Amino acid sequence: MNPDPAAYALRLGDDALILSHRLAEWSSRAPVLEEDIALTNIGLDLLGQARALLTYAGEADGTGRSEDDLAYLRSEGEFTNCQLVEQPNGDFAVTMARQLFFSAYQLELYRRLAVSSDPTLAAVAAKAVKEVDYHVDHAAGWVVRLGDGTEESHRRMQAGIERMWPFTFELFESDELTGQLGANGVAVDPAVLRPAWEACVTAVFTDATLQRPSDGWRPSGGRRGVHSEHLGFLLAEMQHLHRCHPGATW
Amino acid sequence: MSRREWPLWEVFIRARRGLAHNHVGSLHAPDAETALRHARDVYTRRQEGVSVWVVPAAAITASSPDEKDPFFAPAADKVYRHPTFYEVPEGAGHL
Numbered sequence: 001m002n003p004d005p006a007a008y009a010l011r012l013g014d015d016a017l018i019l020s021h022r023l024a025e026w027s028s029r030a031p032v033l034e035e036d037i038a039l040t041n042i043g044l045d046l047l048g049q050a051r052a053l054l055t056y057a058g059e060a061d062g063t064g065r066s067e068d069d070l071a072y073l074r075s076e077g078e079f080t081n082c083q084l085v086e087q088p089n090g091d092f093a094v095t096m097a098r099q100l101f102f103s104a105y106q107l108e109l110y111r112r113l114a115v116s117s118d119p120t121l122a123a124v125a126a127k128a129v130k131e132v133d134y135h136v137d138h139a140a141g142w143v144v145r146l147g148d149g150t151e152e153s154h155r156r157m158q159a160g161i162e163r164m165w166p167f168t169f170e171l172f173e174s175d176e177l178t179g180q181l182g183a184n185g186v187a188v189d190p191a192v193l194r195p196a197w198e199a200c201v202t203a204v205f206t207d208a209t210l211q212r213p214s215d216g217w218r219p220s221g222g223r224r225g226v227h228s229e230h231l232g233f234l235l236a237e238m239q240h241l242h243r244c245h246p247g248a249t250w
Numbered sequence: 251m252s253r254r255e256w257p258l259w260e261v262f263i264r265a266r267r268g269l270a271h272n273h274v275g276s277l278h279a280p281d282a283e284t285a286l287r288h289a290r291d292v293y294t295r296r297q298e299g300v301s302v303w304v305v306p307a308a309a310i311t312a313s314s315p316d317e318k319d320p321f322f323a324p325a326a327d328k329v330y331r332h333p334t335f336y337e338v339p340e341g342a343g344h345l
Contacts, residue, residue, distance in 0.1 A: 032256070034277050034288035041291050138287060145280070 005118050006061035007080070007177055008187050010070070011223055012109075012121075013053030014081035017071055018231070019102060020046035021238050022089055031092055038138060042099070045131040052124045060120075072242035076232050077225040084167035086222075086231040093153070093160035096142040101164055103135035104200045105171045108193040117185035140204045147208025158210055165213035170220045172197070177223075258307040259285040261292075263299035271303050279304075 023043030030036035051067050058065035084102055089095045110132055113125035146157040172194040174182075181187030205212050219228070241248060256278040262271035274293050279285035285304040294302065313321055325331065 032278060034279065034292055037295075038288065038291040041295060134290075141284065141287065145284070 004061070004177065005121065005181065005186050006057045006059075008181050009053045009057040009060065009121065011080045013050045013057055013070070014079050015085050015102075015106075016046040016053065017050035018079070018081045018234065019085035019098075020044070020050055021234060022085065022087075022095075022098075025089055026095070035092075039095075042135050042138065045128070045135070049124060049128045049131075052120075056120050056124070068242065072239045076227055076235055079227065079231065079235070080223050080225060081227075081231075082167070082170045082222040083219055083228050084164065084171065086228060086234060087164065087167060088230055090160065090163065091156060092142075093146055093156040094163055095160075096139050096146065097157070097160035097164040099135065100139035100143050100201060100204060101168050102171075103132055103139055104197050105168075105193060107132045107136050108196045108200075109188055109190075112188040112193075116187070121186065136200070140207075143204050143210070144208040147205070147210040154209065157208065161205070161210060162213045165215075166217045166219055168197075169215075169218040170222060173220060173223070175223060256280045259289070259304045260307050260310060261285075261289045262303040262305065263289075263293055264301040265299055267300060271301065274298070276307060282306075 020043045023039050023046065026039040026043075027036065030039055050071070054067040054070045058067065058070055084098060087094075087098060089098075107129065110125040110129040114122055114129060116122040116125065143157060143161075146153040148154070149157075172190045174189050174191045178187050178189055182189040202212055204210075221227070257280075258276055259279055259282075260276050261274050263274045264271045277285065277288050277292055279288050282304060286302060289302045289304050293299070
């Protein structure tokens with residue numbers, strides 16, 4: 001079988017889509033108005049990436065599915081996002097931990113993907129890398145302020161990174177698809193991203209006076225459609241309107 | 251529970267090179283760096299600017315509305331302060 005850029009684009013698109021939805025859940029609920037706008041801006045950046053990637057996935061796999069078909073008409077087991085992005089928002093510190101871990105990963109990924117031999121993936125990555133650079137900056141700023149803040153904020157920020165840490169291992173797992181696509185320069189081998197990622201987040205931990213969590217449990221399986229119990233609830237909310245009113249528009 | 255508000259910052263944005271920074275609004279932030287990030291998020295979402303300044307609102311000394319007359323009224327009848335007594339050369343219609 002030929003290596004499948006559509007399946008790869010779907011993974012990246014699903015990551016962006018699901019995290020975008022999680023960030024949208026903060027709308028009107030963030031601690032302050034300024035942060036409400038910041039979180040939804042980041043969510044919209046991710047939604048833009050998801051649209052481009054899902055559109056490409058639907059074209060490249062020959063099924064002619066639209067971005068909406070892929071976002072709204074697939075079931076849980078057909079989503080190939082990593083489990084990190086589907087984890088519930090928790091408090092603000094948990095959300096910032098998740099964002100730092102994911103955005104730092106995405107930054108390393110997109111920097112390399114910008115020179116992919118697949119022109120569509122390269123173009124999406126080149127555009128998104130500027131957005132993601134800011135997402136890292138934003139999340140790191142908060143992790144440092146909360147970690148190196150009050151006793152309470154430090155405790156919560158440490159709890160936030162502990163809670164999200166196990167889900168970071170899956171980001172860097174290589175498999176047959178990334179192996180084949182990596183060999184012909186289409187995809188980036190996730191495993192090579194980990195050292196730069198680890199350097200980035202541990203530098204933030206140091207500034208934030210946080211302890212690097214210890215490695216233990218490594219949940220995995222998102223790329224094969226195996227998800228935590230949280231994704232189904234997220235999809236129910238995200239897909240409800242479209243499934244009740246197919247083709248609804250503004 | 252008492253809730254302390256973050257300090258207020260005034261935001262100035264320069265829309266294009268060659269223009270001056272204009273006041274666009276205000277926001278709350280715990281420190282200058284965060285204020286700059288917030289200004290970027292709140293006020294430049296639609297490509298409004300190429301440069302942003304944030305200034306602690308407390309650092310601004312403003313004229314008081316009560317002083318409006320002594321401050322501004324005396325200028326009202328000084329037409330000679332306006333550069334309207336010059337012949338504008340032809341070809342320079344839109345100075």
